Amino acid sequence: MKVIADFTLVPIGTGVSLSPYVAACEKVIRSAGLKVQLHANGTNLEGEWDAVFAAVKRCHETVHQMGAPRIFTTLKIGTRVDRDQTMEEKIASVEKHLKTGSGIHE
Amino acid sequence: MKVIADFTLVPIGTGVSLSPYVAACEKVIRSAGLKVQLHANGTNLEGEWDAVFAAVKRCHETVHQMGAPRIFTTLKIGTRVDRDQTMEEKIASVEKHLKTGSGIHE
Amino acid sequence: MKVIADFTLVPIGTGVSLSPYVAACEKVIRSAGLKVQLHANGTNLEGEWDAVFAAVKRCHETVHQMGAPRIFTTLKIGTRVDRDQTMEEKIASVEKHLKTGSGIHE
Amino acid sequence: MKVIADFTLVPIGTGVSLSPYVAACEKVIRSAGLKVQLHANGTNLEGEWDAVFAAVKRCHETVHQMGAPRIFTTLKIGTRVDRDQTMEEKIASVEKHLKTGSGIHE
Numbered sequence: 001m002k003v004i005a006d007f008t009l010v011p012i013g014t015g016v017s018l019s020p021y022v023a024a025c026e027k028v029i030r031s032a033g034l035k036v037q038l039h040a041n042g043t044n045l046e047g048e049w050d051a052v053f054a055a056v057k058r059c060h061e062t063v064h065q066m067g068a069p070r071i072f073t074t075l076k077i078g079t080r081v082d083r084d085q086t087m088e089e090k091i092a093s094v095e096k097h098l099k100t101g102s103g104i105h106e
Numbered sequence: 107m108k109v110i111a112d113f114t115l116v117p118i119g120t121g122v123s124l125s126p127y128v129a130a131c132e133k134v135i136r137s138a139g140l141k142v143q144l145h146a147n148g149t150n151l152e153g154e155w156d157a158v159f160a161a162v163k164r165c166h167e168t169v170h171q172m173g174a175p176r177i178f179t180t181l182k183i184g185t186r187v188d189r190d191q192t193m194e195e196k197i198a199s200v201e202k203h204l205k206t207g208s209g210i211h212e
Numbered sequence: 213m214k215v216i217a218d219f220t221l222v223p224i225g226t227g228v229s230l231s232p233y234v235a236a237c238e239k240v241i242r243s244a245g246l247k248v249q250l251h252a253n254g255t256n257l258e259g260e261w262d263a264v265f266a267a268v269k270r271c272h273e274t275v276h277q278m279g280a281p282r283i284f285t286t287l288k289i290g291t292r293v294d295r296d297q298t299m300e301e302k303i304a305s306v307e308k309h310l311k312t313g314s315g316i317h318e
Numbered sequence: 319m320k321v322i323a324d325f326t327l328v329p330i331g332t333g334v335s336l337s338p339y340v341a342a343c344e345k346v347i348r349s350a351g352l353k354v355q356l357h358a359n360g361t362n363l364e365g366e367w368d369a370v371f372a373a374v375k376r377c378h379e380t381v382h383q384m385g386a387p388r389i390f391t392t393l394k395i396g397t398r399v400d401r402d403q404t405m406e407e408k409i410a411s412v413e414k415h416l417k418t419g420s421g422i423h424e
Contacts, residue, residue, distance in 0.1 A: 272367075291391075
């Protein structure tokens, strides 16, 4: 079962700068062979269910080892069985509607 | 690594009533031996990391088998290594502050 | 437009104990006249759109005033126009399916 | 109070294709004068609190008018008062750590 996920990890009790922890987590994810897209509020992941969730677990372990006593993570997870779809196709599908002008305003 | 999580599963492409799918997922979760609290916007889970995520995966498989072509799930995941904490203790900790009157208004 | 929402506020840069901030936010919400249910991973709110989001904004202002330099909030928001539904009815709808045994296992 | 937010709107009861609704919501957001970045699992927004939430409300109204009986939205909201930060700066901050090699692996 393939997953497209959005992953945001917030270390708690480490101070106001989160980027060293987020970067360590990014390295874990990239070494896991997943398709990865960093964005302003998290990281998009595409891959098989078990590989995606193993990487998320490894991130929690890594960030705790770096000294974060507590972690708060949010995940949005999409699965579909009607057809295969990539992250690029999801974006293209919305942009097609934006260009052709279909929607509420027409 | 213990997890306290909030889990909301939304089947897509099945019509406006989601409760049969949510109930099937609840059964999966309860048969997994996790601590479970259904609330108005999801289900709170407490257990070991692998058991929690195995149950979430089993929910996706079950709801797809029921006919949902597409699923959108949101998870909030809390882990901490400084001390053990249960779901009841998290609520009690906030309620203690409400009763004693500590906070911005005092 | 009525909203049923799940609200989790995480102050960042304030240390490992979040409950004083969460409790201050609870007070803000309760003084706003919304229907409120505290749970282990957040707070469920029910009310008119503008009242719910005014309370969320007031929480951010309050927690910043308490000294949190940074806040990370997650919201799940449900609206429906086909019929009116309360938080209690959402839970009862799932529990009815659990009791009658409808679902994938039957 | 400035906000950087991640917004994902899921219409319920409209079928398996969500992109026409998501595209209509994108038009609402873009006409609101916010900074906007569409990604594979949502849309990142940057702007003043009231402008961001007015756009989110307008999306719900628009998608209900298009025929969706029910909507499920998730929002991640970041505010900070210690300094100003843009979406581009958030990404650059993580990428700097990736390049310089700071983190758990070094």
